[in-house]
Amino acid sequence: MQNTHRPVIAFVWDNFGPMHVDRCEAVAATGAKMIGVELFGTSPTYGWDAPAALFRKMTLYPEKPASRSTWVTAWRIWRTCRRERATHVFLSHYEMPAIFLAVVLMRLSDMKVYTMACSKFDDSRRHIGRELGKRLFMLPYNGAIAAGKRSQDYLRWLGIKRVEPGYNTLSLARVREQGASDPAPSGTPSADRHFTVIARLIKKKNLFVTLEAYAAYRRMTAHPKKLCICGSGPLEADLREKVNSMGLQTEVVFDGFLQSPDIAKRLGSTLALLLLSTEEQFGNVVIEAQAIGVPVIVSDRCGARDELVRSGYNGFVVEPDNPEGAAFFMKLLAEDEALWSTFAERSLAGSARGDSAAFAAAVTSLVGAA
Structure with missing residues (x-):
C-alpha cells in the first residue's frame, strides 16, 4: 500500500x-x-x-x-x-x-x-x-x-x-572547489589562458569545423592562443591527422578524457570554452565553465544557450557551419581584455541558473x- x-x-x-x-x-x-x-x-x-x-x-x-x-x-x-x-x-x-x-x-x-x-x-x-x-x-x-x-x-x-x-x-560549489583557483576574471591572467574544447570526440560535436575556426582565428591575429581538446572517442585519430595536416601539432593539445576535478582545473586556465555542436541537447560543460567565470562560444543548437548564454553579453552564439564567425568571436575575447573580463564577470554572476x-x-x- x-x-x-x-x-x-x-x-x-x-x-x-x-x-x-x-x-x-x-x-x-x-x-x-x-x-x-x-x-x-x-x-x-x-x-x-x-x-x-x-x-x-x-x-x-x-x-x-x-x-x-x-x-x-x-x-x-x-x-x-x-x-x-x-x-x-x-x-x-x-x-x-x-x-x-x-x-x-x-x-x-x-x-x-x-x-x-x-x-x-x-x-x-x-x-x-x-x-x-x-x-x-x-x-x-x-x-x-x-x-x-x-x-x-x-x-x-x-x-x-x-x-x-x-x-x-x-x-557549482563542487566545480569551484575542484577548480582550486579563483574564478575568472581573477586567477590565471588572460594573457596566459587558452581556448578549450571539452567533449566526446564524436561527429555531432562538430570538431573538424572547430579546428577550421581555430585555424581561421590564428590567421586573424599575430599572437594566437593555444587550443586544448579534452575528451576521447572514435574520431581521435582522424582529428589528430587533421591537426597534423594543418601544421598545428604544437598549437593543438589533446588532453584525453578528464575526470570532473581535472575538467575544473583545466577550465581554471581557459580563456573561453568552445562548443560548436551540430546537435547538443544541452551541454553541461557550459555550466562548469560559467561556475568559474569562463565565457563560452556555443552553437545555436546548444540547449544551454536558452537559459545560460546571452550572445554579446556573457558569451557568443554562432551557427555550427560558420567557422569564420566563431573565429571572429575568438579574436574578440583574446585581444580585448576589458571585454573578456566583463564577460567573465557576467558569466560568474549568472551561473546560479545552472x-x-x-x-x-x-x-x-x-x-x-x-
Whole structure:
C-alpha cells in the first residue's frame, strides 16, 4: 500500500555520474526522503569515476550483463522502487522499452512518475509518425523536468502538461572547489589562458569545423592562443591527422578524457570554452565553465544557450557551419581584455541558473502538486 505520509522519492538513471549525484544531493538537502537507482555500475557512454554519494543508492546490474531481458529489467526497476516504498519516481530514458514498462507497472501500483529529459525538437530531423509514437510513451507520466525552453516546449508537445525547468544542473560549489583557483576574471591572467574544447570526440560535436575556426582565428591575429581538446572517442585519430595536416601539432593539445576535478582545473586556465555542436541537447560543460567565470562560444543548437548564454553579453552564439564567425568571436575575447573580463564577470554572476538547487526546486514543485 502506498505511503500516504511523507513522500519517498526515487531517481532512476542508467548510471550515476557526478552530475546525477549533484542533483540528488540537492534534493536530499531539502530534507526529502529519497533513494537513487542506477541500472549499471558503469556508464555505457562516459568513463567518469563513480563519485561517493551522501544518499542511499542501489545498482541493479553492478556488472553490465552480456544480455538482459527488457521485461526482467522493467520488473527489477519496479520491484526496487516498490520495495523502497517510493511514492514519486523520476526516470530518464523514456524511449527505452524497459523504462516504459516499469513506468506502466508503477502507475498500476499507484506511484506518481515523472520523466527527466533535455531533448529538443530541433535536435535532429523529425518524422511525424515517430513523434506521434513518442506521445504514447508519455501517456503514463504525471509530469516532467526539462532543460531549457526548447526542451520544455518539446515535452509539452509530446503531451506532458506539467513541465518544470532545471534538469541539466550541477553543483557549482563542487566545480569551484575542484577548480582550486579563483574564478575568472581573477586567477590565471588572460594573457596566459587558452581556448578549450571539452567533449566526446564524436561527429555531432562538430570538431573538424572547430579546428577550421581555430585555424581561421590564428590567421586573424599575430599572437594566437593555444587550443586544448579534452575528451576521447572514435574520431581521435582522424582529428589528430587533421591537426597534423594543418601544421598545428604544437598549437593543438589533446588532453584525453578528464575526470570532473581535472575538467575544473583545466577550465581554471581557459580563456573561453568552445562548443560548436551540430546537435547538443544541452551541454553541461557550459555550466562548469560559467561556475568559474569562463565565457563560452556555443552553437545555436546548444540547449544551454536558452537559459545560460546571452550572445554579446556573457558569451557568443554562432551557427555550427560558420567557422569564420566563431573565429571572429575568438579574436574578440583574446585581444580585448576589458571585454573578456566583463564577460567573465557576467558569466560568474549568472551561473546560479545552472546550480543543482534548481533541480531540487523542480522536484519539490512536482511532488508538492501531486
